[in-house]
Amino acid sequence: MAIALFLVPLLGALAAVLVPWPRWRPWLVTLGAAAHLALVVVALVDGDVQAFGGWLALDPLDRLALPLVSTLFFACSLYVPTYLALRRGGPTRMFCAALLLFLAMMTLIIESHHLGLMWVALEANTLASAPLLYFNRNARSLEATWKYILVGAVGIALALLGSLFLAYAALRSGLETSLLFDDLVRQGPQLSKPWLHTAFVLLFVGYGTKMGLAPMHSWKPDAYGEAPGLVGALLAGGLTTCAFLALLRFYHIADAAGDGAFARELMIAIGLVSMAVGAVFMARQRDFKRMLAYSSVEHMGILVLGIGIGGLATYGALLHLVANALTKGVMFLSAANIHRAFGSKHTDVVRGALRRVPASGAIFLAGFFAVTASPPFAPFLSELTILRGMFASGDYGVAAAFLVLVFIVFAGMGGTVLSVVQGEPPPKLAETGFHDSIGTVGPALLLLALVVLLGLYVPPPLNDLVVQAAAFLDPS
Amino acid sequence: MVVTSFVDPLVLTILVINFLLLGTSRIGAAINGSALQGVVLGALTVFVHGALATRPLVVAVVAILIKGALIPGMLRRALRDAAIRREIEPLVSYMTSLLLGALATAAAILFASDLPLAPEHVGSLVVPGSLATVLTGFIILTTRRKAITQVVGYLVLENGIFLMGLTLHEAMPFLVEVGVLLDLLVAIFVIGIVINHISREFASLDVTRLESLRD
Numbered sequence: 001m002a003i004a005l006f007l008v009p010l011l012g013a014l015a016a017v018l019v020p021w022p023r024w025r026p027w028l029v030t031l032g033a034a035a036h037l038a039l040v041v042v043a044l045v046d047g048d049v050q051a052f053g054g055w056l057a058l059d060p061l062d063r064l065a066l067p068l069v070s071t072l073f074f075a076c077s078l079y080v081p082t083y084l085a086l087r088r089g090g091p092t093r094m095f096c097a098a099l100l101l102f103l104a105m106m107t108l109i110i111e112s113h114h115l116g117l118m119w120v121a122l123e124a125n126t127l128a129s130a131p132l133l134y135f136n137r138n139a140r141s142l143e144a145t146w147k148y149i150l151v152g153a154v155g156i157a158l159a160l161l162g163s164l165f166l167a168y169a170a171l172r173s174g175l176e177t178s179l180l181f182d183d184l185v186r187q188g189p190q191l192s193k194p195w196l197h198t199a200f201v202l203l204f205v206g207y208g209t210k211m212g213l214a215p216m217h218s219w220k221p222d223a224y225g226e227a228p229g230l231v232g233a234l235l236a237g238g239l240t241t242c243a244f245l246a247l248l249r250f251y252h253i254a255d256a257a258g259d260g261a262f263a264r265e266l267m268i269a270i271g272l273v274s275m276a277v278g279a280v281f282m283a284r285q286r287d288f289k290r291m292l293a294y295s296s297v298e299h300m301g302i303l304v305l306g307i308g309i310g311g312l313a314t315y316g317a318l319l320h321l322v323a324n325a326l327t328k329g330v331m332f333l334s335a336a337n338i339h340r341a342f343g344s345k346h347t348d349v350v351r352g353a354l355r356r357v358p359a360s361g362a363i364f365l366a367g368f369f370a371v372t373a374s375p376p377f378a379p380f381l382s383e384l385t386i387l388r389g390m391f392a393s394g395d396y397g398v399a400a401a402f403l404v405l406v407f408i409v410f411a412g413m414g415g416t417v418l419s420v421v422q423g424e425p426p427p428k429l430a431e432t433g434f435h436d437s438i439g440t441v442g443p444a445l446l447l448l449a450l451v452v453l454l455g456l457y458v459p460p461p462l463n464d465l466v467v468q469a470a471a472f473l474d475p476s
Numbered sequence: 477m478v479v480t481s482f483v484d485p486l487v488l489t490i491l492v493i494n495f496l497l498l499g500t501s502r503i504g505a506a507i508n509g510s511a512l513q514g515v516v517l518g519a520l521t522v523f524v525h526g527a528l529a530t531r532p533l534v535v536a537v538v539a540i541l542i543k544g545a546l547i548p549g550m551l552r553r554a555l556r557d558a559a560i561r562r563e564i565e566p567l568v569s570y571m572t573s574l575l576l577g578a579l580a581t582a583a584a585i586l587f588a589s590d591l592p593l594a595p596e597h598v599g600s601l602v603v604p605g606s607l608a609t610v611l612t613g614f615i616i617l618t619t620r621r622k623a624i625t626q627v628v629g630y631l632v633l634e635n636g637i638f639l640m641g642l643t644l645h646e647a648m649p650f651l652v653e654v655g656v657l658l659d660l661l662v663a664i665f666v667i668g669i670v671i672n673h674i675s676r677e678f679a680s681l682d683v684t685r686l687e688s689l690r691d
Binding site: 146150153154157160161164165167168171172174177192194195198 | 610637644
């Protein structure tokens with residue numbers, strides 16, 4: 001089962017390379033995604049998923065992240081056939097194969113409970129995303145891909161160095177060096193403190209780079225700005241989820257080793273810095289896809305901030321992981337439609353989206369309210385829970401900063417979003433031939449429905465998953 | 477029986493190459509320097525182990541092939557295709573980067589002396605040498621402007637990490653070793669392809685031209 005979960009998308013990627021019919025190739029992605037989602041559901045119901053002597057397993061954190069990533073990917077895969085029909089002549093073979101490889105590697109990151117294997121999967125995932133980012137094959141997407149790979153490669157290298165330090169922490173104490181997370185958590189109290197301390201910093205910087213936390217976020221605006229919207233959704237909702245999960249694993253080890261207080265302080269500080277950087281750069285942002293990138297920086301900040309506060313905020317942060325990933329899907333897919341319809345992503349040209357593409361414009365506007373935590377959307381519920389957690393733990397200063405930053409983001413992002421959706425489209429705008437259709441609007445609408453549903457009512461099975469994951473991290 | 481007293485001189489060689497890399501303006505020399513580092517690292521893989529065994533030998537051969545021959549070959553090819561010889565004005569002068577390198581090496585030695593080492597590594601240069609090499613790579617990566625020199629910086633950074641990995645060689649499973657080497661190869665490969673495209677699109681390998689995306 002554990003092997004099938006990543007092997008099915010991997011075989012799908014192989015099939016995408018081999019299939020000689022370009023018209024049917026995009027449907028392979030949809031098929032692979034559906035099969036993956038079905039397997040995930042079976043795995044969750046089945047319970048006991050293990051392979052390779054514990055190298056692959058599902059703990060409560062994975063049981064939350066895996067269905068999330070799979071659902072998001074499925075929604076995005078519904079967008080693929082229509083998108084590639086619009087972009088005929090592009091490198092679709094590579095694109096479809098890379099998408100499925102991306103899914104396989106995300107699954108492997110989530111499933112792997114071995115330090116080295118997880119790292120290898122993350123590296124492979126980065127390589128798989130390069131052709132996705134370079135899909136447009138122009139100078140700007142090339143620049144974005146170059147930055148993404150170089151910054152990502154440094155992050156991955158630091159993560160490896162951190163992993164070696166962590167292994168040394170075990171070696172130093174004369175422990176049997178197992179690189180399985182469960183063993184490391186169990187051995188936590190005996191690990192050599194100075195090595196563990198340094199290891200956590202390196203791992204935090206390394207995986208934090210992949211997550212796009214400030215100040216390691218420099219790749220994000222370029223990558224999200226130039227990538228196809230669907231790839232932006234997968235990076236902002238999928239890859240960042242996986243990187244966050246990796247961070248949580250190391251936090252878990254540090255906490256078990258008695259270094260939790262330091263880790264939490266670091267997370268609160270970096271969380272607030274990320275929120276501030278996002279807030280500052282979102283204001284007056286004229287490129288609405290870059291705006292979404294800074295929004296992602298902000299929300300990554302909120303995630304680590306919630307974990308740093310702990311207690312109720314841990315539950316809030318894990319709920320926010322779900323809310324943010326789905327909302328980012330809504331935003332990026334609708335932004336992609338607006339981008340296509342206007343042939344531009346700058347507010348100088350893009351005005352009156354509600355008139356030109358009414359459905360996409362409305363979804364984009366709704367997505368804006370969701371992402372800035374307005375009721376009745378899911379992020380409202382999760383951010384409110386994090387805020388309550390801050391009050392419960394007595395972190396009033398942090399709570400005040402959080403509220404101020406969330407307000408600045410709302411005002412700054414609102415300016416850009418409103419100028420995109422309102423008003424009249426520029427009269428001289430060339431016809432791009434893009435109109436709202438089931439294929440382009442449906443996936444975003446599906447995700448928006450989920451965001452609204454989770455805002456109004458968290459279904460008990462999902463709530464159980466979040467509660468178990470929070471209890472796993474924070475047993476107190 | 478292999479003599480472990482070769483270990484420290486070899487680590488010193490790596491440190492000396494670090495400074496050569498920091499001070500040179502010739503890209504060809506930088507590539508040769510990183511290749512030599514790769515070969516020394518391969519040799520170290522054998523010497524770090526007390527006794528001669530198959531596994532370290534295999535890793536050493538693979539490391540020398542990839543770090544010492546394959547990747548430098550790819551880089552030289554990219555260099556020839558793009559017809560450039562020298563790094564243009566780096567962001568900081570060579571003197572400053574040498575000074576930064578010296579500071580980084582001192583900091584690495586101080587920092588490593590604070591870390592409690594396992595009995596078999598006490599007094600050895602491997603851990604401070606590894607940290608110094610990682611920092612040197614980072615300095616080259618951030619202060620040079622040519623894409624190809626940045627790749628050399630990244631290689632040096634990876635070499636430093638590989639050196640750290642040698643302390644854990646017995647504890648780390650084979651899969652991880654192979655994974656590390658393969659991923660290094662593939663990462664540089666992809667970066668190489670990208671460089672190739674950059675040279676076509678911009679007719680130059682100057683990454684400061686890559687700044688149309690700004691806020």
